[in-house]
Amino acid sequence: MKWSFQKACCFMIMSAMLLVSVTGVLNAGTTGKISGQVVDKKTGAGLPGATVVVVGTSLGAAADANGNYFILNVPPGMYSVRASVVGYSAVVQSNVRVLIDLTATVNFTGNYALQEEAIQAGEITVVAERPVVQPDISGNVANISATEIQNLPRTSVQQIIDLQAGVERGFVIRGGGRDQINFAVDGLSLRDVATINRSAASATRRSTKCKCRPAVSMPNTATCAPVK
Numbered sequence: 001m002k003w004s005f006q007k008a009c010c011f012m013i014m015s016a017m018l019l020v021s022v023t024g025v026l027n028a029g030t031t032g033k034i035s036g037q038v039v040d041k042k043t044g045a046g047l048p049g050a051t052v053v054v055v056g057t058s059l060g061a062a063a064d065a066n067g068n069y070f071i072l073n074v075p076p077g078m079y080s081v082r083a084s085v086v087g088y089s090a091v092v093q094s095n096v097r098v099l100i101d102l103t104a105t106v107n108f109t110g111n112y113a114l115q116e117e118a119i120q121a122g123e124i125t126v127v128a129e130r131p132v133v134q135p136d137i138s139g140n141v142a143n144i145s146a147t148e149i150q151n152l153p154r155t156s157v158q159q160i161i162d163l164q165a166g167v168e169r170g171f172v173i174r175g176g177g178r179d180q181i182n183f184a185v186d187g188l189s190l191r192d193v194a195t196i197n198r199s200a201a202s203a204t205r206r207s208t209k210c211k212c213r214p215a216v217s218m219p220n221t222a223t224c225a226p227v228k
Helices: 002-027 146-151 157-162 193-207
Strands: 032-037 051-054 060-062 068-074 077-084 091-098 103-105 124-127 210-214 222-226
Touching: 032 091, 051 068, 060 068, 091 103
Parallel strands: 032 103, 091 124
Antiparallel strands: 032 068, 051 060, 051 077, 077 091, 210 222
């Protein structure tokens, strides 16, 4: 009875761990983030409670006491971001590009800061500039937009990937073959586990082949060495 109870507990724990891992894989790598600060153009102080919205969507956020804000779960694409406060002229930054698992910084500071107004005036529209250095990227990342793909003289995904730095024909990326590369679509890994296991098993068989010869000092025995 005690053994059956232990097995049941182990089964429940393993099932819970599997469910958590599968959920994490399915939810990873599908959206990005927008963050920044909204300040007063005259004083340079943050504007608490400023409303920041992604134009054309239901996504938005309110700035904190220092004027900082962040918007989560933004699908990848090009957007316009609008900041507004009662008593200030609204400012819109366009051409804001959001990438999967990365943060797009949109600051309403400097020339883009909100200016206090006594009479209601029209909103100001500015064009966002892409930063030279992306602070939340620790390695080399190549992001290709749908517009860029349409303009490329290529007809397949492999041909487009072959144009990137460090990629060789046959999906060989920096010397790594298909069994060493993870392919993901909407956060879901598409690695062929069966192919990877067959490649590993084949490599193991090749490395364990041995050649045997009779031992001189001990009759009825043999010594084996790996085949080179």
